[in-house]
Amino acid sequence: MSNQLDVRLRLVASFVRPGSVVADIGTDHAYLPVQLVSAGICPGAYACDLREGPLQNATQTVRAAGLSDKIQTVLSDGLDALPPGCADDVIFAGMGGILIAELLSRAAWLENPDVRVIAQPMSHAEDVRLWLFQNGFTIDDEAAVFDRHHGYVVLAAHYTGENTAVTPAMPYGGTLFGKSDPAAKRLLSLQLQRLKKRRDALQNAQSDPDETARLCAVIDDFERRMQV
Numbered sequence: 158m159s160n161q162l163d164v165r166l167r168l169v170a171s172f173v174r175p176g177s178v179v180a181d182i183g184t185d186h187a188y189l190p191v192q193l194v195s196a197g198i199c200p201g202a203y204a205c206d207l208r209e210g211p212l213q214n215a216t217q218t219v220r221a222a223g224l225s226d227k228i229q230t231v232l233s234d235g236l237d238a239l240p241p242g243c244a245d246d247v248i249f250a251g252m253g254g255i256l257i258a259e260l261l262s263r264a265a266w267l268e269n270p271d272v273r274v275i276a277q278p279m280s281h282a283e284d285v286r287l288w289l290f291q292n293g294f295t296i297d298d299e300a301a302v303f304d305r306h307h308g309y310v311v312l313a314a315h316y317t318g319e320n321t322a323v324t325p326a327m328p329y330g331g332t333l334f335g336k337s338d339p340a341a342k343r344l345l346s347l348q349l350q351r352l353k354k355r356r357d358a359l360q361n362a363q364s365d366p367d368e369t370a371r372l373c374a375v376i377d378d379f380e381r382r383m384q385v
C-alpha cells in the first residue's frame with residue numbers, strides 16, 4: 158500500500174478488508190480513507206470527525222484527491238450521525254482507548270458479525286480489549302509496529318454475541334501473546350514494565366491494597382503468557 162501513510166496508519170490500513178466500505182471515526186485529515194479509496198482497496202468511505210476544523214481538513218484532502226463522489230465527510234460524535242449499517246469496516250485510530258470503548262458502547266449496529274471493528278488505541282488498549290471481551294466481540298487478530306521508538310497496536314474484532322472469559326492479563330496483551338514477531342514482543346515487554354512500575358509505586362505508597370493485588374495478579378498472568 159502507499160508510502161503516503163505513516164507506518165502506524167499503514168498497519169491500520171492492512172486490517173481493512175478489500176472491497177469494504179469504511180467508516181473512519183476521528184479521521185482528522187482523512188489520509189487513511191483517501192489512501193484506501195485511491196488505491197482501489199475500498200469502493201467508498203465515510204470520513205468522520207467530532208470537530209469542524211479536522212472535518213474541514215478532511216474535506217480538503219478528499220477534494221484534492223478528486224474523491225468527493227466516493228468519500229463522504231460527516232460531522233459526527235463517534236458513529237452517532239452515521240446511518241446504521243453504512244460501513245463494513247469501522248476504524249477508530251489515533252484516539253485513546255477509553256474514548257474508543259465509549260464510542261463502541263454507543264453504536265449498536267456494530268453488533269453484526271459481518272462488520273469488522275478496527276481499533277488503534279493510542280493509550281489504554283486494555284480498556285478496548287476488555288470492552289470487546291465483555292460485550293460479545295471476538296478479537297480476530299492484532300499486530301504491533303514501532304515508529305521512531307513509539308509502539309502502536311492495531312486490533313480487529315467482530316461481533317459473535319458471546320463474551321470471552323478473561324484472565325487478568327488478557328486485556329493488557331490480547332492476541333499479541335503468543336506472537337513471535339519482534340514488535341509484538343517489544344510492545345508486550347514495555348507494557349509489562351509499565352505494570353510493574355505502577356505496582357511498585359502502589360506498594361511503596363501502601364495506598365491501595367485492592368489495586369495492588371489486582372496488578373500483582375495481572376503481572377503473574379502476563380509473565381506466564383509471555384513465556385508460552
Ligand SMILES: C[S@@+](CC[C@H](N)C(=O)[O-])C[C@H]1O[C@@H](n2cnc3c(N)ncnc32)[C@H](O)[C@@H]1O
Pocket residue numbers: 166182183184185186205206207208211233234235236249250251252256260
Ligand atoms: C489524533 S487525531 C487521529 C487522526 C487519525 N485517525 C489518525 O489516526 O492519524 C484524533 C481525531 O479524533 C477526533 N475525535 C475526538 N473525539 C471524537 C469523537 N467523539 N468522535 C469523532 N471524532 C473524535 C479529533 O477531533 C481528532 O481529529
